[in-house]
Amino acid sequence: MYEMQFDGNMPRCRDTSKFLLKVKKLGRKDILKMKISTVKGTNDYLPREAALRDYLMDEILRTYQSCGFQRIMTPVIEDIENLDKSEGGENLNLIFKVLKRGDKLEKALEAKDEKELCDMGLRYDLTLPLSRYYANNRDKLLSPFKCIQIDRVYRAERPQKGRLREFYQCDIDIIGTTSLTAEVELITTTAQALKNIGVGDFKVKINNRKLLKAILLKAGFQAEELDSVCISIDKLDKVGLDGVKEELGAKEFQAESIEKLSGILATKPFTLEEAEKLCPEEESVKEIRFILDSVKALNSEFNIEYDITLIRGQGYYTGTVFEVESTKFRGAIAGGGRYDNLIGKFLNESVPAVGFSIGFERIFGILTDVGFQIPDRKKQIAVLYEEKDFLGAMEYANGLRKTYNAAMYVKPKKTGKFIDRLQEQGCDGFYIYGQSEEIQFL
Secondary structure: OOOEEEEOOEEEEOOHHHHHHHHHHHOHHHHHOOOOOOOOOOOOOOHHHHHHHHHHHHHHHHHHHHOOOEEOOOOOEEEHHHHHOOOOHHHHHHOOEEEOOHHHHHHHHHHOOHHHOEEEEEOOOOHHHHHHHHHHHHHHOOOOEEEEEEEEEEOOOOOEOOEOOEEEEEEEEEEOOOOOHHHHHHHHHHHHHHHHOOOOOEEEEEEEHHHHHHHHHHOOOOHHHHHHHHHHHOOHHHHHHHHHHHHHHHOOOOHHHHHHHHHHHHOOOOOHHHHHHHOOOOHHHHHHHHHHHHHHHHOOOOEEEEOOOOOOOOOOOOOEEEEEEEOOOOOEEEEEEEOOOOOHHHHOOOOOEEEEEEOHHHHHHHHHHOOOOOOOOOOEEEEEEOHHHHHHHHHHHHHHOOOOEEEEEEOOOOHHHHHHHHHHOOOOEEEEOOOOOOOEEO
Protein backbone atom coordinates (compact mmCIF):
# COMPACT_ATOMS: atom_id res chain seq x y z
CA MET A 1 0.00 0.00 0.00
CA TYR A 2 1.30 3.50 -0.88
CA GLU A 3 0.61 6.39 1.47
CA MET A 4 -0.27 9.23 -0.91
CA GLN A 5 -0.61 12.97 -0.32
CA PHE A 6 -1.44 15.71 -2.78
CA ASP A 7 0.49 18.91 -3.40
CA GLY A 8 -1.47 20.82 -5.97
CA ASN A 9 -2.01 18.35 -8.84
CA MET A 10 1.03 16.21 -8.07
CA PRO A 11 0.62 13.06 -5.97
CA ARG A 12 3.41 12.19 -3.54
CA CYS A 13 4.05 9.01 -1.58
CA ARG A 14 6.73 7.50 0.65
CA ASP A 15 8.25 5.43 -2.14
CA THR A 16 8.17 8.02 -4.92
CA SER A 17 10.22 6.08 -7.48
CA LYS A 18 7.96 3.02 -7.32
CA PHE A 19 4.86 5.18 -7.48
CA LEU A 20 6.05 7.15 -10.51
CA LEU A 21 6.99 3.92 -12.28
CA LYS A 22 3.46 2.64 -11.70
CA VAL A 23 1.95 5.92 -12.93
CA LYS A 24 4.04 5.66 -16.10
CA LYS A 25 2.86 2.10 -16.79
CA LEU A 26 -0.83 2.54 -15.97
CA GLY A 27 -1.47 6.22 -16.38
CA ARG A 28 -2.18 8.55 -13.47
CA LYS A 29 -5.98 8.38 -13.96
CA ASP A 30 -6.06 4.57 -13.69
CA ILE A 31 -3.96 4.36 -10.55
CA LEU A 32 -6.09 6.92 -8.72
CA LYS A 33 -9.44 5.48 -9.87
CA MET A 34 -11.46 3.86 -7.05
CA LYS A 35 -13.88 0.94 -7.32
CA ILE A 36 -17.57 1.84 -7.45
CA SER A 37 -19.00 -1.62 -6.75
CA THR A 38 -19.76 -2.88 -3.24
CA VAL A 39 -17.57 -5.47 -1.56
CA LYS A 40 -18.82 -8.96 -2.49
CA GLY A 41 -21.57 -10.12 -0.17
CA THR A 42 -22.79 -6.59 0.60
CA ASN A 43 -25.43 -4.44 -1.11
CA ASP A 44 -26.31 -0.87 -1.94
CA TYR A 45 -30.05 -0.14 -1.72
CA LEU A 46 -31.92 2.29 -3.96
CA PRO A 47 -34.42 4.71 -2.35
CA ARG A 48 -37.42 2.46 -3.08
CA GLU A 49 -35.61 -0.56 -1.60
CA ALA A 50 -34.47 1.44 1.43
CA ALA A 51 -38.05 2.61 1.99
CA LEU A 52 -39.26 -1.02 2.06
CA ARG A 53 -36.48 -2.02 4.45
CA ASP A 54 -37.33 0.91 6.75
CA TYR A 55 -41.01 -0.05 6.68
CA LEU A 56 -40.29 -3.69 7.55
CA MET A 57 -37.92 -2.82 10.39
CA ASP A 58 -40.28 -0.19 11.79
CA GLU A 59 -43.25 -2.57 11.70
CA ILE A 60 -41.28 -5.40 13.32
CA LEU A 61 -39.98 -3.03 16.00
CA ARG A 62 -43.47 -1.62 16.64
CA THR A 63 -44.88 -5.14 17.05
CA TYR A 64 -42.11 -6.19 19.43
CA GLN A 65 -42.52 -3.05 21.52
CA SER A 66 -46.30 -3.46 21.66
CA CYS A 67 -45.66 -6.84 23.32
CA GLY A 68 -43.50 -5.28 26.03
CA PHE A 69 -40.00 -5.91 24.66
CA GLN A 70 -37.35 -3.15 25.01
CA ARG A 71 -34.69 -2.30 22.45
CA ILE A 72 -30.98 -2.41 23.23
CA MET A 73 -27.88 -1.77 21.10
CA THR A 74 -24.45 -3.40 21.23
CA PRO A 75 -21.14 -2.78 19.40
CA VAL A 76 -20.52 -4.55 16.11
CA ILE A 77 -17.02 -5.55 17.36
CA GLU A 78 -16.54 -8.18 20.07
CA ASP A 79 -13.51 -9.68 21.79
CA ILE A 80 -12.21 -12.51 19.61
CA GLU A 81 -11.88 -14.82 22.61
CA ASN A 82 -15.58 -14.40 23.38
CA LEU A 83 -16.52 -15.14 19.78
CA ASP A 84 -14.31 -18.23 19.61
CA LYS A 85 -15.80 -19.67 22.83
CA SER A 86 -19.43 -18.98 21.91
CA GLU A 87 -20.35 -22.42 20.50
CA GLY A 88 -21.67 -20.86 17.33
CA GLY A 89 -21.34 -24.03 15.28
CA GLU A 90 -20.18 -23.55 11.69
CA ASN A 91 -20.46 -19.77 12.15
CA LEU A 92 -17.18 -19.88 14.09
CA ASN A 93 -15.46 -20.55 10.75
CA LEU A 94 -17.09 -17.43 9.28
CA ILE A 95 -15.90 -14.77 11.73
CA PHE A 96 -14.41 -11.60 10.26
CA LYS A 97 -11.33 -11.16 12.42
CA VAL A 98 -9.75 -7.76 13.15
CA LEU A 99 -5.96 -7.54 13.15
CA LYS A 100 -4.10 -6.05 16.07
CA ARG A 101 -2.71 -2.59 15.51
CA GLY A 102 0.73 -0.96 15.71
CA ASP A 103 3.43 -2.56 17.87
CA LYS A 104 1.15 -5.43 18.94
CA LEU A 105 0.69 -6.49 15.33
CA GLU A 106 4.39 -6.22 14.56
CA LYS A 107 5.24 -8.40 17.57
CA ALA A 108 2.64 -10.99 16.53
CA LEU A 109 4.08 -11.06 13.00
CA GLU A 110 7.59 -11.48 14.35
CA ALA A 111 6.42 -14.38 16.52
CA LYS A 112 4.80 -15.99 13.42
CA ASP A 113 1.87 -17.02 15.59
CA GLU A 114 -1.32 -16.81 13.55
CA LYS A 115 -3.56 -17.09 16.62
CA GLU A 116 -1.98 -13.96 18.12
CA LEU A 117 -2.64 -11.74 15.09
CA CYS A 118 -6.23 -10.83 16.01
CA ASP A 119 -7.81 -9.55 19.20
CA MET A 120 -11.30 -8.62 17.95
CA GLY A 121 -13.90 -9.79 15.46
CA LEU A 122 -17.21 -8.71 13.93
CA ARG A 123 -20.27 -10.31 15.54
CA TYR A 124 -21.74 -13.19 13.50
CA ASP A 125 -25.11 -13.02 15.28
CA LEU A 126 -26.78 -11.01 18.04
CA THR A 127 -26.98 -13.72 20.71
CA LEU A 128 -23.35 -13.67 21.87
CA PRO A 129 -23.30 -9.84 22.16
CA LEU A 130 -26.59 -9.99 24.10
CA SER A 131 -25.14 -12.54 26.51
CA ARG A 132 -22.12 -10.30 27.20
CA TYR A 133 -24.39 -7.24 27.46
CA TYR A 134 -26.63 -8.93 30.04
CA ALA A 135 -23.64 -10.08 32.10
CA ASN A 136 -22.28 -6.52 32.06
CA ASN A 137 -25.57 -4.71 32.80
CA ARG A 138 -27.89 -7.09 34.63
CA ASP A 139 -27.95 -5.00 37.82
CA LYS A 140 -29.68 -2.26 35.77
CA LEU A 141 -32.20 -4.59 34.03
CA LEU A 142 -35.54 -6.16 34.86
CA SER A 143 -35.71 -9.90 35.48
CA PRO A 144 -36.91 -11.54 33.37
CA PHE A 145 -35.45 -9.18 30.77
CA LYS A 146 -37.36 -8.95 27.48
CA CYS A 147 -35.25 -7.28 24.81
CA ILE A 148 -35.16 -6.38 21.13
CA GLN A 149 -32.13 -6.23 18.84
CA ILE A 150 -32.42 -5.08 15.22
CA ASP A 151 -28.95 -4.65 13.80
CA ARG A 152 -26.26 -5.69 11.33
CA VAL A 153 -24.22 -8.88 11.66
CA TYR A 154 -21.30 -10.17 9.59
CA ARG A 155 -20.27 -13.58 8.32
CA ALA A 156 -17.42 -14.41 5.97
CA GLU A 157 -19.76 -16.37 3.71
CA ARG A 158 -19.03 -17.41 0.17
CA PRO A 159 -21.20 -14.77 -1.55
CA GLN A 160 -24.19 -16.14 -3.48
CA LYS A 161 -27.93 -15.57 -3.73
CA GLY A 162 -29.32 -15.60 -0.22
CA ARG A 163 -25.85 -15.59 1.37
CA LEU A 164 -24.64 -12.13 2.33
CA ARG A 165 -21.61 -11.09 4.34
CA GLU A 166 -23.41 -8.13 5.88
CA PHE A 167 -27.07 -8.53 6.81
CA TYR A 168 -29.69 -7.60 9.39
CA GLN A 169 -31.20 -9.76 12.11
CA CYS A 170 -34.33 -8.90 14.08
CA ASP A 171 -34.18 -10.64 17.49
CA ILE A 172 -36.32 -10.84 20.59
CA ASP A 173 -35.05 -12.62 23.70
CA ILE A 174 -36.27 -13.37 27.21
CA ILE A 175 -33.53 -13.77 29.82
CA GLY A 176 -33.88 -14.93 33.41
CA THR A 177 -36.73 -17.47 33.38
CA THR A 178 -36.95 -21.23 32.83
CA SER A 179 -40.73 -21.03 32.33
CA LEU A 180 -41.97 -22.41 29.01
CA THR A 181 -44.30 -19.42 28.79
CA ALA A 182 -41.24 -17.57 27.45
CA GLU A 183 -41.17 -19.87 24.40
CA VAL A 184 -44.90 -19.39 23.87
CA GLU A 185 -44.56 -15.60 24.11
CA LEU A 186 -41.66 -15.51 21.64
CA ILE A 187 -43.48 -17.70 19.11
CA THR A 188 -46.73 -15.73 19.21
CA THR A 189 -44.96 -12.35 19.14
CA THR A 190 -42.79 -13.37 16.17
CA ALA A 191 -45.85 -14.74 14.35
CA GLN A 192 -47.66 -11.44 14.91
CA ALA A 193 -44.70 -9.49 13.52
CA LEU A 194 -44.63 -11.70 10.41
CA LYS A 195 -48.35 -11.22 9.85
CA ASN A 196 -48.01 -7.46 10.31
CA ILE A 197 -45.40 -7.19 7.55
CA GLY A 198 -47.43 -9.22 5.06
CA VAL A 199 -45.89 -12.68 5.50
CA GLY A 200 -49.00 -14.59 6.47
CA ASP A 201 -48.51 -18.07 5.01
CA PHE A 202 -46.21 -19.98 7.36
CA LYS A 203 -45.98 -22.78 9.89
CA VAL A 204 -43.94 -23.10 13.07
CA LYS A 205 -41.83 -26.20 13.73
CA ILE A 206 -40.43 -27.04 17.16
CA ASN A 207 -38.10 -29.63 18.63
CA ASN A 208 -36.08 -30.03 21.81
CA ARG A 209 -32.35 -30.76 21.87
CA LYS A 210 -32.78 -32.87 25.02
CA LEU A 211 -35.44 -35.07 23.41
CA LEU A 212 -33.47 -35.46 20.19
CA LYS A 213 -30.36 -36.53 22.07
CA ALA A 214 -32.42 -39.00 24.13
CA ILE A 215 -33.75 -40.54 20.90
CA LEU A 216 -30.23 -40.78 19.45
CA LEU A 217 -29.02 -42.53 22.60
CA LYS A 218 -31.90 -45.00 22.25
CA ALA A 219 -30.75 -45.65 18.68
CA GLY A 220 -27.34 -46.68 20.06
CA PHE A 221 -25.16 -43.63 19.48
CA GLN A 222 -22.71 -42.63 22.21
CA ALA A 223 -23.02 -39.33 24.11
CA GLU A 224 -19.81 -37.94 22.61
CA GLU A 225 -21.12 -38.67 19.09
CA LEU A 226 -24.40 -36.80 19.35
CA ASP A 227 -23.29 -33.35 18.14
CA SER A 228 -21.73 -34.88 15.03
CA VAL A 229 -24.86 -36.94 14.35
CA CYS A 230 -27.02 -33.81 14.68
CA ILE A 231 -24.87 -32.00 12.12
CA SER A 232 -25.61 -34.78 9.63
CA ILE A 233 -29.36 -34.85 10.40
CA ASP A 234 -29.48 -31.09 9.84
CA LYS A 235 -28.64 -31.76 6.16
CA LEU A 236 -31.68 -34.01 5.62
CA ASP A 237 -33.62 -31.47 3.54
CA LYS A 238 -30.62 -30.92 1.25
CA VAL A 239 -29.19 -34.45 0.79
CA GLY A 240 -32.15 -36.70 1.66
CA LEU A 241 -32.19 -39.73 3.92
CA ASP A 242 -29.70 -41.66 1.77
CA GLY A 243 -27.29 -38.73 1.94
CA VAL A 244 -27.54 -38.59 5.73
CA LYS A 245 -26.93 -42.34 5.99
CA GLU A 246 -23.92 -42.07 3.71
CA GLU A 247 -22.43 -39.24 5.76
CA LEU A 248 -22.99 -41.08 9.05
CA GLY A 249 -21.33 -44.15 7.52
CA ALA A 250 -18.36 -42.05 6.40
CA LYS A 251 -18.03 -40.86 10.01
CA GLU A 252 -17.70 -44.56 10.96
CA PHE A 253 -20.63 -44.75 13.35
CA GLN A 254 -22.07 -48.18 14.15
CA ALA A 255 -24.12 -49.55 11.23
CA GLU A 256 -26.85 -50.78 13.59
CA SER A 257 -27.29 -47.30 15.08
CA ILE A 258 -27.44 -45.75 11.62
CA GLU A 259 -30.17 -48.19 10.57
CA LYS A 260 -32.24 -47.54 13.71
CA LEU A 261 -31.99 -43.79 13.16
CA SER A 262 -32.85 -44.18 9.47
CA GLY A 263 -36.01 -46.05 10.42
CA ILE A 264 -37.04 -43.22 12.74
CA LEU A 265 -36.31 -40.50 10.17
CA ALA A 266 -38.17 -42.46 7.47
CA THR A 267 -41.37 -42.36 9.56
CA LYS A 268 -43.41 -39.47 8.18
CA PRO A 269 -44.50 -37.75 10.19
CA PHE A 270 -42.63 -38.92 13.27
CA THR A 271 -45.08 -37.75 15.91
CA LEU A 272 -44.58 -36.60 19.47
CA GLU A 273 -46.53 -39.67 20.59
CA GLU A 274 -43.98 -41.92 18.89
CA ALA A 275 -41.16 -39.96 20.53
CA GLU A 276 -42.85 -40.50 23.90
CA LYS A 277 -43.03 -44.26 23.29
CA LEU A 278 -39.29 -44.32 22.59
CA CYS A 279 -38.42 -42.10 25.58
CA PRO A 280 -41.30 -42.35 28.09
CA GLU A 281 -39.18 -40.91 30.89
CA GLU A 282 -38.08 -37.82 28.96
CA GLU A 283 -39.46 -34.62 30.52
CA SER A 284 -38.86 -32.65 27.30
CA VAL A 285 -41.84 -34.45 25.68
CA LYS A 286 -44.10 -32.67 28.18
CA GLU A 287 -42.30 -29.39 27.48
CA ILE A 288 -42.97 -29.65 23.75
CA ARG A 289 -46.59 -30.64 24.35
CA PHE A 290 -47.13 -27.62 26.63
CA ILE A 291 -45.77 -25.25 23.97
CA LEU A 292 -47.82 -26.87 21.18
CA ASP A 293 -51.05 -26.79 23.17
CA SER A 294 -50.53 -23.23 24.43
CA VAL A 295 -49.74 -21.76 21.00
CA LYS A 296 -52.70 -23.59 19.42
CA ALA A 297 -55.00 -22.28 22.14
CA LEU A 298 -53.85 -18.71 21.49
CA ASN A 299 -54.17 -18.69 17.70
CA SER A 300 -55.87 -20.32 14.75
CA GLU A 301 -54.05 -18.52 11.95
CA PHE A 302 -50.93 -20.71 11.58
CA ASN A 303 -49.97 -24.31 12.24
CA ILE A 304 -47.40 -25.42 14.79
CA GLU A 305 -45.94 -28.94 14.77
CA TYR A 306 -43.25 -31.11 16.31
CA ASP A 307 -40.39 -31.93 13.90
CA ILE A 308 -37.71 -34.43 14.96
CA THR A 309 -35.37 -33.27 12.18
CA LEU A 310 -35.25 -29.62 13.34
CA ILE A 311 -31.71 -29.05 14.66
CA ARG A 312 -30.66 -25.39 14.34
CA GLY A 313 -26.93 -25.08 13.71
CA GLN A 314 -25.65 -23.21 16.75
CA GLY A 315 -24.05 -25.36 19.41
CA TYR A 316 -25.21 -23.14 22.26
CA TYR A 317 -28.86 -24.31 22.13
CA THR A 318 -29.74 -26.42 25.17
CA GLY A 319 -33.48 -27.18 24.95
CA THR A 320 -36.36 -25.97 22.80
CA VAL A 321 -35.53 -24.99 19.23
CA PHE A 322 -38.03 -23.55 16.78
CA GLU A 323 -38.24 -22.36 13.20
CA VAL A 324 -40.81 -20.60 11.01
CA GLU A 325 -41.13 -22.02 7.52
CA SER A 326 -42.89 -20.17 4.71
CA THR A 327 -45.58 -22.36 3.15
CA LYS A 328 -45.77 -20.12 0.08
CA PHE A 329 -42.05 -19.58 -0.48
CA ARG A 330 -39.61 -22.38 0.20
CA GLY A 331 -37.34 -22.08 3.24
CA ALA A 332 -37.07 -20.82 6.79
CA ILE A 333 -37.87 -17.18 7.57
CA ALA A 334 -37.25 -17.18 11.34
CA GLY A 335 -35.63 -19.38 13.97
CA GLY A 336 -34.31 -19.59 17.49
CA GLY A 337 -34.22 -21.57 20.70
CA ARG A 338 -33.23 -21.84 24.36
CA TYR A 339 -29.58 -21.22 25.30
CA ASP A 340 -29.42 -21.66 29.07
CA ASN A 341 -25.63 -22.00 29.34
CA LEU A 342 -24.22 -19.20 27.18
CA ILE A 343 -24.63 -16.27 29.60
CA GLY A 344 -23.19 -18.44 32.37
CA LYS A 345 -19.86 -18.44 30.53
CA PHE A 346 -19.56 -14.76 31.45
CA LEU A 347 -20.88 -15.03 35.02
CA ASN A 348 -19.93 -18.54 36.16
CA GLU A 349 -23.54 -19.16 37.10
CA SER A 350 -26.58 -20.52 35.28
CA VAL A 351 -28.79 -17.90 33.59
CA PRO A 352 -31.72 -19.23 31.51
CA ALA A 353 -32.37 -17.54 28.17
CA VAL A 354 -34.38 -18.08 25.00
CA GLY A 355 -34.58 -16.09 21.76
CA PHE A 356 -36.21 -15.87 18.33
CA SER A 357 -34.74 -14.20 15.23
CA ILE A 358 -36.55 -13.10 12.06
CA GLY A 359 -34.63 -13.69 8.81
CA PHE A 360 -34.91 -10.10 7.65
CA GLU A 361 -32.97 -10.40 4.39
CA ARG A 362 -34.89 -13.50 3.33
CA ILE A 363 -38.21 -11.73 3.89
CA PHE A 364 -37.01 -8.55 2.17
CA GLY A 365 -36.03 -10.63 -0.87
CA ILE A 366 -39.39 -12.43 -0.96
CA LEU A 367 -41.44 -9.23 -0.71
CA THR A 368 -39.29 -7.47 -3.30
CA ASP A 369 -39.73 -10.35 -5.76
CA VAL A 370 -43.55 -10.29 -5.43
CA GLY A 371 -43.70 -6.51 -5.83
CA PHE A 372 -44.94 -5.81 -2.31
CA GLN A 373 -46.36 -2.30 -1.86
CA ILE A 374 -46.08 -0.52 1.47
CA PRO A 375 -49.65 -0.09 2.80
CA ASP A 376 -50.90 3.40 3.72
CA ARG A 377 -47.69 4.91 2.39
CA LYS A 378 -47.69 8.69 2.17
CA LYS A 379 -47.67 9.68 -1.51
CA GLN A 380 -44.49 11.24 -2.90
CA ILE A 381 -44.94 14.48 -4.86
CA ALA A 382 -42.24 16.34 -6.81
CA VAL A 383 -42.53 20.13 -7.09
CA LEU A 384 -40.68 21.45 -10.16
CA TYR A 385 -39.88 25.16 -10.31
CA GLU A 386 -37.83 27.81 -12.07
CA GLU A 387 -34.95 29.29 -10.04
CA LYS A 388 -36.68 32.67 -9.87
CA ASP A 389 -39.77 31.06 -8.27
CA PHE A 390 -37.95 29.25 -5.46
CA LEU A 391 -39.59 31.02 -2.49
CA GLY A 392 -43.12 30.63 -3.84
CA ALA A 393 -42.47 26.99 -4.75
CA MET A 394 -41.10 26.33 -1.26
CA GLU A 395 -44.25 27.78 0.35
CA TYR A 396 -46.40 25.61 -1.94
CA ALA A 397 -44.34 22.49 -1.05
CA ASN A 398 -44.66 23.25 2.67
CA GLY A 399 -48.44 23.32 2.24
CA LEU A 400 -48.39 19.95 0.48
CA ARG A 401 -46.40 18.35 3.31
CA LYS A 402 -49.47 18.23 5.53
CA THR A 403 -50.79 15.50 3.23
CA TYR A 404 -47.86 14.33 1.10
CA ASN A 405 -44.08 13.95 1.13
CA ALA A 406 -42.97 16.76 -1.17
CA ALA A 407 -39.52 17.08 -2.79
CA MET A 408 -38.37 20.15 -4.73
CA TYR A 409 -36.40 20.13 -7.98
CA VAL A 410 -35.30 22.87 -10.37
CA LYS A 411 -37.28 22.23 -13.57
CA PRO A 412 -34.89 20.55 -16.05
CA LYS A 413 -34.84 21.21 -19.79
CA LYS A 414 -35.89 17.61 -20.58
CA THR A 415 -38.84 17.52 -18.23
CA GLY A 416 -40.37 14.35 -19.70
CA LYS A 417 -37.27 12.23 -19.09
CA PHE A 418 -36.94 13.60 -15.57
CA ILE A 419 -40.55 12.72 -14.76
CA ASP A 420 -39.95 9.18 -16.08
CA ARG A 421 -37.01 8.88 -13.70
CA LEU A 422 -39.13 10.19 -10.82
CA GLN A 423 -41.70 7.48 -11.54
CA GLU A 424 -38.98 4.81 -11.60
CA GLN A 425 -37.91 5.98 -8.14
CA GLY A 426 -41.42 5.58 -6.73
CA CYS A 427 -42.71 9.13 -7.07
CA ASP A 428 -46.52 9.28 -7.25
CA GLY A 429 -47.04 12.66 -8.89
CA PHE A 430 -45.59 16.06 -9.81
CA TYR A 431 -46.55 19.71 -9.85
CA ILE A 432 -44.87 22.36 -12.02
CA TYR A 433 -45.01 25.59 -10.05
CA GLY A 434 -46.45 28.44 -12.07
CA GLN A 435 -47.71 26.10 -14.82
CA SER A 436 -49.77 23.25 -13.38
CA GLU A 437 -53.32 23.79 -12.23
CA GLU A 438 -53.21 20.71 -10.00
CA ILE A 439 -50.96 17.78 -9.09
CA GLN A 440 -50.41 15.38 -11.98
CA PHE A 441 -50.49 11.82 -10.59
CA LEU A 442 -48.36 9.22 -12.36
